[in-house]
Amino acid sequence: QSVLTQPPSASGTPGQRVAISCSGSSSDIGSNTANWYQQLPGTAPKLLIYSNNQRPSGVPDRFSGSKSGTSASLAISGLQSEDEADYYCAAWDDSLNGWVFGGGTKLTVL
Amino acid sequence: DVQLLESGGGLVQPGGSLRLSCAASGFTFSDYAMSWVRQAPGQGLQWVSTISGSGSSTYDADSVRGRFTISRDNSKNTLYLHLSSLRAEDTAVYYCARTQTMIVVAPFDPWGQGALVTVSS
Numbered sequence: 001q002s003v004l005t006q007p008p009s010a011s012g013t014p015g016q017r018v019a020i021s022c023s024g025s026s027s028d029i030g031s032n033t034a035n036w037y038q039q040l041p042g043t044a045p046k047l048l049i050y051s052n053n054q055r056p057s058g059v060p061d062r063f064s065g066s067k068s069g070t071s072a073s074l075a076i077s078g079l080q081s082e083d084e085a086d087y088y089c090a091a092w093d094d095s096l097n098g099w100v101f102g103g104g105t106k107l108t109v110l
Numbered sequence: 111d112v113q114l115l116e117s118g119g120g121l122v123q124p125g126g127s128l129r130l131s132c133a134a135s136g137f138t139f140s141d142y143a144m145s146w147v148r149q150a151p152g153q154g155l156q157w158v159s160t161i162s163g164s165g166s167s168t169y170d171a172d173s174v175r176g177r178f179t180i181s182r183d184n185s186k187n188t189l190y191l192h193l194s195s196l197r198a199e200d201t202a203v204y205y206c207a208r209t210q211t212m213i214v215v216a217p218f219d220p221w222g223q224g225a226l227v228t229v230s231s
Contacts, residue, residue, distance in 0.1 A: 002154060035217040037155070044205055045147075045155065047219035056210075056219065088155050092215045098169050099145075099157035 003028060003100035004089050011108040017077040020105045022089030024070045028100050032092045034072035036065055039086040039104075048087070049074060076107075084109045112136040112220055114206050119225030126196050130225055132189040132206030140164065140184040143214040146191045147221075148202035158204070159191065162214055169214075174200075196229045203227075 005023040012018040022034060036049035047056050049065035052072065064075045072089055089102040118130040132144070146158040159180035160169045168180050179192040189206050204225050207218035 032215070037218070039155075044221040044223055045218075046221065047210065047217055050210060050217045050219070086154075090155075090157075090217070096172070098171055099147075099160070101155045101157065104154040 002103040003093065003096075004091065004102035006087075006089060006102035006105045008103065009106050009108065011110055012076075012079045013110045014079055014081065016079045017075060018079060018107065019076075020074045020087055020089075020107070022072040022074070022102050024072070024091060024100070026070060027095040028070075028091040028093040029067065029072055030070040031094050034065065034067050035090045036063075036072075036074045037088045037090065039088065041085070045088065079109055081109045083107060112208065114208065114220065114222035116204065116206050116222045116225035119204065119227050121228045121230065122196055123231050124197060124229055126229070127192070127194040128196065128227060130191040130193065130204055130206075130227070132191075132222055134187045134189065134208070137208070139182075139187040141212050143209040143212075143216070144180075144182060144189045145207050145209070145218060146178075146180060146189075146204055147207055147218065148200075148204045149224075150199070150202040153202075156202075160214060161189070163212065167214065193227065196227075198229050201227060201229045 033051045037045040038048040039045040052067040053065045093100045115133045145160040177195045206222045209216040210219040
């Protein structure tokens with residue numbers, strides 16, 4: 001069982017906007033920033049969003065992140081077929097003194 | 111260009127040991143904390159261990175503490191994970207990852223391609 005809670009699946013049609021939630025606690029997201037990783041099929045994860053809402057160089061501005069209290073959210077606008085992937089949230093946990101991940105959300109582009 | 115290349119994966123019997131290596135290039139290795147993250151077949155990501163740039167501080171997940179040891183050789187630009195007392199549930203692809211900045215709690219960026227460890231008799 002993952003420390004951070006994500007919906008196991010999400011879906012949308014091309015061009016739509018989808019949002020993926022990530023629920024944590026006071027010791028992880030509540031105290032530290034949230035990060036999001038994208039894992040395309042058969043590949044290693046890639047940093048997608050860091051510090052709640054920052055995009056690394058090369059990540060399209062269709063991807064955005066936000067945080068409120070002990071929860072974070074990833075939004076993808078203008079959905080494209082190549083966005084079909086698994087998405088994971090993560091945060092440092094001050095109680096565990098280590099990183100915690102969400103269980104992952106499989107995004108399907110219909 | 112930053113590159114991370116894992117090696118050392120393979121099949122090992124329950125109770126056995128294995129050492130994974132991660133060769134780094136394209137950046138000043140000793141400036142960055144490094145981590146191991148694993149992914150069991152068909153499952154999500156699980157953080158394993160993190161080591162500071164100097165190697166003086168290490169952090170381990172409860173599930174591996176006392177069995178796995180993270181270390182680094184900054185003269186060889188190489189990160190290691192020594193796995194011992196292996197169990198079937200340790201079967202996973204093990205990724206090495208650099209922190210995005212010099213801060214230990216910075217996110218993982220980039221990641222290596224992964225090394226598969228299979229624990230089975």
